Amino acid sequence: xxxxxxxxxxxxxxxxxxxxxxxxxxxxxxxxxxxxxxxxxxxxxxxxxxxxxxxxxxxxxxxxxxxxxxxxxxxxxxxxxxxxxxxxxxxxxxxxxxxxxxxxxxxxxxxxxxxxxxxxxxxxxxxxxxxxxxxxxxxxxxxxxxxxxxxxxxxxxxxxxxxxxxxxxxxxxxxxxxxxxxxxxxxxxxxxxxxxxxxxxxxx
Numbered sequence: 001x002x003x004x005x006x007x008x009x010x011x012x013x014x015x016x017x018x019x020x021x022x023x024x025x026x027x028x029x030x031x032x033x034x035x036x037x038x039x040x041x042x043x044x045x046x047x048x049x050x051x052x053x054x055x056x057x058x059x060x061x062x063x064x065x066x067x068x069x070x071x072x073x074x075x076x077x078x079x080x081x082x083x084x085x086x087x088x089x090x091x092x093x094x095x096x097x098x099x100x101x102x103x104x105x106x107x108x109x110x111x112x113x114x115x116x117x118x119x120x121x122x123x124x125x126x127x128x129x130x131x132x133x134x135x136x137x138x139x140x141x142x143x144x145x146x147x148x149x150x151x152x153x154x155x156x157x158x159x160x161x162x163x164x165x166x167x168x169x170x171x172x173x174x175x176x177x178x179x180x181x182x183x184x185x186x187x188x189x190x191x192x193x194x195x196x197x198x199x200x201x202x203x204x
Contacts, residue, residue, distance in 0.1 A: 060105030115182020
């Protein structure tokens with residue numbers, strides 16, 4: 001990571017994160033699709049398990065008062081309960097936790113948390129493609145793919161509202177580095193979940 005990246009003005013934070021995580025994000029997308037999550041409902045269930053464990057990690061952040069003061073409609077953006085309902089729709093039990101959640105809602109480093117939330121919100125922006133693919137399995141916003149539904153105002157505006165708020169806080173370079181490290185850690189966490197859950201699944 002270069003000093004130039006860390007010292008970009010705060011209005012460029014979301015763009016800097018996008019550039020910084022491009023390769024990591026691309027590798028993750030390829031890994032997910034290599035797992036053939038839309039080949040069957042059983043394999044889609046593996047994707048849901050990944051989603052559930054990642055959102056379990058960050059669920060406490062949506063109740064954090066300091067983050068709520070920075071990001072718009074934070075509580076309304078949480079998706080853990082929707083993913084749990086999607087799993088229930090398909091008759092799939094909640095996956096066994098592989099440890100405590102990454103964030104417990106107590107002592108939260110705000111810059112790090114912003115990086116994790118950037119990844120979570122970005123995944124929702126790209127969910128239109130996933131929702132269309134899920135429809136091929138007979139799933140929808142009301143059955144099995146609830147967590148992929150667009151916000152009432154639309155995905156684009158929902159994302160732009162988030163990134164405008166993310167870009168807002170003026171923070172020092174060490175804190176900026178923690179935002180970036182948080183985003184990288186979030187992508188790494190999802191990658192690890194994909195690698196484990198899809199690898200352990202039968203090839204049926």
